[in-house]
Amino acid sequence: MVQQTKLSRLPARFPLACQWEITCRCNLRCVMCYTDCRNRPDFVRDELATDEILRLMDEMAEAGTLEICLTGGEPLARPDFFTLYEHAIRHGFLVTLFTNGTLIREAEADYFARLRPHRIEISLHGVTPQTFERVTLGTGSYRRCLEAVGFLLDRHLPLVLKSTALTLNRHEIPAIKRYVDSLGTVPFKLGEELRPDLNGSNEPYRYALSEQEVTALNREDTELWEETCRQKTTTPMPCESGMHRFHIDAYGRLQLCSGNRAESYDLRNGSFGEGFFNVLPTFACEWKASRTTGLIRPIVHHA
Amino acid sequence: MGPATVYVKNPDYVQREVAGECILVPIRRRLTDSNSIYVLNETGTALWKRIDGARSLQDITAAFLDEYDVTTEQLTQDFETLLTDLLSIQAIDEVSVSDGSTD
Numbered sequence A: 001m002v003q004q005t006k007l008s009r010l011p012a013r014f015p016l017a018c019q020w021e022i023t024c025r026c027n028l029r030c031v032m033c034y035t036d037c038r039n040r041p042d043f044v045r046d047e048l049a050t051d052e053i054l055r056l057m058d059e060m061a062e063a064g065t066l067e068i069c070l071t072g073g074e075p076l077a078r079p080d081f082f083t084l085y086e087h088a089i090r091h092g093f094l095v096t097l098f099t100n101g102t103l104i105r106e107a108e109a110d111y112f113a114r115l116r117p118h119r120i121e122i123s124l125h126g127v128t129p130q131t132f133e134r135v136t137l138g139t140g141s142y143r144r145c146l147e148a149v150g151f152l153l154d155r156h157l158p159l160v161l162k163s164t165a166l167t168l169n170r171h172e173i174p175a176i177k178r179y180v181d182s183l184g185t186v187p188f189k190l191g192e193e194l195r196p197d198l199n200g201s202n203e204p205y206r207y208a209l210s211e212q213e214v215t216a217l218n219r220e221d222t223e224l225w226e227e228t229c230r231q232k233t234t235t236p237m238p239c240e241s242g243m244h245r246f247h248i249d250a251y252g253r254l255q256l257c258s259g260n261r262a263e264s265y266d267l268r269n270g271s272f273g274e275g276f277f278n279v280l281p282t283f284a285c286e287w288k289a290s291r292t293t294g295l296i297r298p299i300v301h302h303a
Numbered sequence B: 001m002g003p004a005t006v007y008v009k010n011p012d013y014v015q016r017e018v019a020g021e022c023i024l025v026p027i028r029r030r031l032t033d034s035n036s037i038y039v040l041n042e043t044g045t046a047l048w049k050r051i052d053g054a055r056s057l058q059d060i061t062a063a064f065l066d067e068y069d070v071t072t073e074q075l076t077q078d079f080e081t082l083l084t085d086l087l088s089i090q091a092i093d094e095v096s097v098s099d100g101s102t103d
Helices: A050-063 A081-090 A106-114 A130-136 A143-152 A170-182 A201-206 A211-219 A220-232 A274-283 B042-050 B058-067 B072-088
Strands: A002-004 A016-019 A067-071 A094-098 A119-123 A158-166 A187-191 A245-249 A253-255 B006-009 B011-018 B021-026 B037-040 B091-097
Touching: A016 B042, A016 B091, A050 A119, A050 A245, A050 A274, A050 B037, A067 A211, A067 B021, A081 A094, A130 A143, A143 A158, A158 A170, A170 A187, A211 A220, B021 B042, B037 B042, B042 B058, B058 B072, B072 B091
Parallel strands: A016 A067, A016 A245, A067 A094, A094 A119, A119 A158, A158 A187
Antiparallel strands: A002 B037, A245 A253, B006 B091, B011 B021, B021 B037
16 A cells, blocks of 8 residues: 555546635635636526536546646635535545635634645735735635635645735735744745636736836745746647636536637536547647647746 | 455555556655555555455455466565555455453
């Protein structure tokens, strides 16, 4: 018997890891969020129902999927979140949760401590309420987020904190990093990539930093700069979305990744196996081309 | 770990078949294994699937010897290693079996 963190023997195409946007509902209104345009009752009514999600989880388990990342929107904004979560855990999926943290109180943290996730990633937008809530537009969200961090750390849950660098919080990113470092064991991720919202609007880019600003920001911290240099010196691999990873949106559409929704397979009207094995390989993605074609940009990390 | 010992699976481990491999996923993870999965080899998989809380190690071994081309010595050694590993991660427990005696 071997203890491992990843499987080593996988076919070239295998449905190993799913990123699942289980809802576009959210209790916050982050200014750069690309799903918030669907955080409306008319869209919510069309989201997958509980039994549809459970059925798809069963099909994915049967197909061999091991990792499921539950994201949103805010996953905990679904009233049935813990039904879905427990189903996933009891099926032996390694469950990662992307959350804003503000709906995690002690009872929720206790629940996660009983049925532990693989990882919980919380977005931390600032180290002051003013900056944090200029991003989230949610009064009290700063306090609730930090309280959630405390609840999870008290229970030794596997936590990752991450920030998206924006014009609104750029001045606090180094302080966020120092705060996370002060927690001792919590990894920190800094993202700079924004994307158009799901309705096609470029509104999130209003808050984007220039390349020069991003470079200057990363230079302010040794670890951030080392990671930047590592990415710049590593030859980018062609995108492998759809090979071992795939994406499902809130309406049950199977896609190559969250960054490429140009084509979808409707899981409401078909099986997961049919969608992954027969239909997904027919979807186009410019990032999947050979790196020698010149179509590959220096950094590709959408997933 | 005698031949009459009976083992039962801990329900806090879920068996998964992933790309032809049999893996064990702990669903009530300890702090030390929060990111780990356990991959069973062929013998380990066959043993795991036969652990049912009823059959003794002797029963399982006898069934194996009928089915596979392996020596008793080799099988005993492999099982001992596997059972030690499974016990160490608490994936199985020994079942208390009454010997029928009275005090």
